[in-house]
Amino acid sequence: MKRKYSFKGRFIIVCMFFFFSFLFLLLILFKIQVMEGRRWSEVGYRQYYSEVITKAKRGSIITTDGQDIAYDVEAYQIILDPTLIKAENIDKVSSIISSEVKAIKFETLKKEINDKKRLSRKYLKVGEPIDYNMKNRMNSELAKESGLKFGVFFETIYKRKDPGKELYGPVIGFLNSEGKGVYGLEKYYEDTLEGTNGVIATYRATYRDFELPTAKRRAEKKYAEDGKNLVLTIDSVLQYTLDEELKKAYLEFDAKTATGIIMESDTGKIIAMSSYPKAKDNSEIKNNNISDLFEPGSIFKPLIVAEGLQEGVINKNSIINSSGQIQVKDRIIKDHDASTIGDLTLEKIISLSGNVAMVKIAERIKDETFYEYLKKFGLDSKTGIDLYSETAIRVQPPSKWDGVKKANMSFGQGISMTQIQIITALNTIVNDGKRVRPYVVDKIIDENGKVLELTKPVVEEVVFSPDVAREVRRIMESVVDKGTGRGTRIEGYKIGGKTGTAQKAGSRGYAGGGYVSSFFAFFPVDNPKYTILVTIDEPKGQYYGAQVALPTVKAMIEKIIKYKGIKPNGEENIIVNLNVGNDNKTKPQNHQDLENSLLSGVMPDFTGLSLREVLMILPADMYPNYKVSGSGRVKSQSPAKGSKIDGKTKIVINLE
Structure with a gap:
């Protein structure tokens, strides 16, 4: 029987099989290399390319006298890439990490690394963030043997510290869970403070120690740009002093709120801004100075007198007669007592x-x-202060006024405004008729202290002539010399002011509401430096501005004079620090020595350091039982220098 296939036939079949197989492989390679080359190139690229985000440090917020009231502190998150850690190094790496970070157990970490390595997982987050000293010690141990560092990374993260939160909370504001500002300066200057994250692109081998020749030691970097720092116009000493005085008034009169502002008269710089009560948490934070609306009462009167003088409907010699009451449409408006009945000069009014x-x-x-x-006074719009969440309402035009609207507004009723609006308006009289925009950020600086942007005073409107402004200041001086503001007098100093007691509208009109008590002042009259307003909302018992708000203003004027060394003519010579009475300067200390002392279990001397310095030096993981109180620089501490301390020791740091 003849064979079905000859040798030659079988050979041809085999050759054809190999030919078509080779052709098929060529087609597959063509598809991979040419038709799908870009996709497979990307797949291969991702095998050896990795991208690490480097976090930008958020800018600090600093008072004009150098106190850090909000800033970022560095912490480091241990990140492992199990695929890069050699099997023979797993025990050593686990031992180094667990011996440094007590909360991490050796066996648990070892198992996690092995499990992730077996599954080719490239990311393992280990424990909680550690401080700078722990990171350095760990790096030193890893560097002792070649290759131990391979696969061990420290991701820099930042935590926001705000030691000034209680004192400056509504001004500073706060961040959300994503580190974005949502209130106050943190929100208003978000773009300035946040900085820009960086990226480090690295190329590594896909298998053990083999390195791709074209990728060896190759890396692309985009460095993080830290946020810029804000230097405020606010003075920490005067802020603290104002805060304490407002607290006294708030408690003494069981008030709803107590608010105060100190402004530099000719520039609009806010030197201090505070209020009571304090927020219990971020959800309650509110800047009452720029958001609470109230009727100002009699502190509004100097503006109307200045307006009359500017328009020429009255002059400095004008005499106005009052019978003690006047009917306007269907309303009877009365004077508060008989002292303003008869022929009255502007000064007496x-x-x-x-x-x-x-x-x-x-x-x-x-x-x-x-x-x-x-509108010229700025009462129809926001002042433009550089703080988030300022409130303002539109002033009704004359077409919507009833028959008594203007009459009520003439003595500060029937019109609402915020404290920042009314102090800005009244300051036009103090500042020779010019309305300046208030502001709280004096300058923006980089990490080296270089000034990147300097805030310059802005004149929003020239409302009165200098002559009119000077005449009204003279009239306001008489308020302190012989009027309702007599309690403000300070020997040798010329002070101008105006009391205000406004009824609050209730369910039964003004008769059913409480009171808002205010006192406005400026000094020295001939060369004004500072403008001050204190407002007490719904005081209990006494309610006249002269009784309730004036004492707080006088206390502030006395302390400003002492602190700034202000002479009666307005010249300044800072000679006293109100923080501690006699400010004894402390010789700078070596931070490394302090750190070494703490690591050795011995209490160092923190005297003279700022809160930021203390927090950077003190290892919180070693000494968790610490408490910091006050603001400024360290005045006292417990335990004393040289005392033996451990993790159970209660450490108390007092700042003044």
Whole structure:
């Protein structure tokens, strides 16, 4: 029987099989290399390419006298890439990490590394973030043997510290869980503070110690750009002092709120801004100085007198008669007592706070003119202060006024504004008729202290002539010399001021509401440096501005004079630090010595250090039982220098 296939036939079949197999492989290679080359190139690229994000450090917020009240502190997260750790090094790496970080157990970490390595997992986050000293010690141990560092990384993260939160909380604001500002300066200056994260692109082998020749030691870097620092106009000493004085008034009169602002008269710089009560947590933080609306009462009167003088409907010699009451449409408006009945000079009207005479002055001013001045005072819009969440409401035009609206506004009722609005408006009188924009950030600096941006005073409007402003300042001086503000007098100093007691509207109109008590002051009269306003909302018992708000303002003026060394003519010579009475300067200490002392279990001397320095030096993991109180620099501590300490020791740091 003839064979079905000859040798030659079988040979041809085998050759054809190999030919078509080879052709098929060529087609597959063509598809991979040419048709799908880009996709497979990306797959291969990802096998040896890795990208590490380097976090930017958020900028600090610093008072004008150098106190850090919000800043980032560095911490380090241990990150392992199990695929890069050699099997023979797993025990050593686990031992080094677990011996340094007590919360991490050797066997547990070893098992996690092995499990991840077996599954070719490249990411293992180990424990909680550690401090700078722990990271350095760990790096030193890993560097003792070649290859131990391979696969061990320390990701830099930042934690926001705000030691000034209680004192400056509504001004600073706070961050959300993603590290973004949501209130105060943190929100308003988010783009300035946040910085820009960096990226480090690295190339590594896909198998053990083999390195790709083209990728060897190759890396691309985009360095992180840290955020810029804000230097405020706020003075920590005066902020603390104002805060304490407001607290006294708040408690003494069982008030709803107590708020205060100190402004530099000619620039609009906010030197201090505070309020009571304090927020219990971030959800309650609110800057009452820029968001609470109230009717100002009699502190509004100097603006109407200045308006009348500017428009020429009255002059400095004008006499206004008051019978003690006046009917406006269907309302009877009365003076608060008989001291303002009869023929009154402008000085007497303001110093004794007459209402009827103010109504008569307002009647001489056209409605449209009166309305335009309200806008010139800045009461129809926000002041533009560089803080988030400022409130303002529109002033109604004359077409919507009832018959008594203007009369009520002439003595500060029937019109609402924030504290920052009214102090800015009144400061036009103090500042020779110029309304300046208030601000709290003096300059923006980089990490080396280089000034990147300097805030310059902005004149928003020239409202009065210098002559009119000077005349009204003279009138306001009489309030302190012989009027309702007599309690503010300080021997040798010329102080101007105005008391204010405004009724609050309730369910039964003004008769059913409480009171807002205020005192506005500036000094020295001839060369004004500082403008001050204190407002107490709903005080219990006494309610006149002279009784409730004036004492706080006087206390602040006395302390400013002492702190700034202000002479009666307005010249300054800072000679006293109110923080500690006599400020004994401390010789700079070596931080490394302090750290070594703590690591050795011996209490160092923190005296003279700032809170930021203390927090950077003190290893919180070793000494968790520490408490810091106050602000400024370390005045005292417990235990004393040289005492033996351990993890159970209670450490108390007091700053002043």
